Amino acid sequence: MTLLLFSNLVSVQNPLVAGFFLPIDGLFSTQGVMVMLLVAYAGAMWMFLSSAPKVHTLMVSDLEVARQFFEGELQLRTAEVPLHYYYNYEQTLGLSGIDPMYMSTELGRPAMQQFGGTDGFWYQLKKNVQLHVIGGASIGDKNRQRHVCFDHDCLEQILIKVQTRYVKYKIRREKPLNFLVKTYEGSVIEFAEVSN
Numbered sequence: 001m002t003l004l005l006f007s008n009l010v011s012v013q014n015p016l017v018a019g020f021f022l023p024i025d026g027l028f029s030t031q032g033v034m035v036m037l038l039v040a041y042a043g044a045m046w047m048f049l050s051s052a053p054k055v056h057t058l059m060v061s062d063l064e065v066a067r068q069f070f071e072g073e074l075q076l077r078t079a080e081v082p083l084h085y086y087y088n089y090e091q092t093l094g095l096s097g098i099d100p101m102y103m104s105t106e107l108g109r110p111a112m113q114q115f116g117g118t119d120g121f122w123y124q125l126k127k128n129v130q131l132h133v134i135g136g137a138s139i140g141d142k143n144r145q146r147h148v149c150f151d152h153d154c155l156e157q158i159l160i161k162v163q164t165r166y167v168k169y170k171i172r173r174e175k176p177l178n179f180l181v182k183t184y185e186g187s188v189i190e191f192a193e194v195s196n
Helices: 002-013 015-021 030-051 063-073 089-093 105-114 152-164
Strands: 054-060 121-126 129-135 145-149 168-173 178-182 188-193
Touching (some): 054 152, 063 121, 152 168, 152 188
Parallel strands (some): 054 129, 145 188
Antiparallel strands (some): 054 145, 121 129, 178 188
């Protein structure tokens, strides 16, 4: 009896209640399909970006000295370039539409190599944290190798690695963080945080 009364109420008296309990018509409409696709896309992007590693960038004055230090003395493992970091990077710069045939060999090759996403080195700092080492820093005082970063957390993690590997270091300033590291060969590397 109550089932018959409920079905009469849903179908005859109030069509909005029927749409609430059975949203099949609205679900398979064009608008409903678009909403479902957007929700699925947002969920997929959230999963992709939340699982991507955090990347710290460190500018150094000499890439080879930095590579020897990070791989030799700190024994950091090399890491793969994260997919989200350079995915379609050339297209966002507008370089993919340039035909190399129309560019001179002096101009074309360095530009394509510069923005290819492979310059510098990638290291694994922690489980889901990577270090991207690139060139571009100036030489420090007394011709010291200089490593510059805009992120305090990055330099703290490098300092922890230095301390655990028993490399000689000296903290010059806490905020912004600045410390010196003496390599096994006797050269000094300055790590400096650039404050905004």
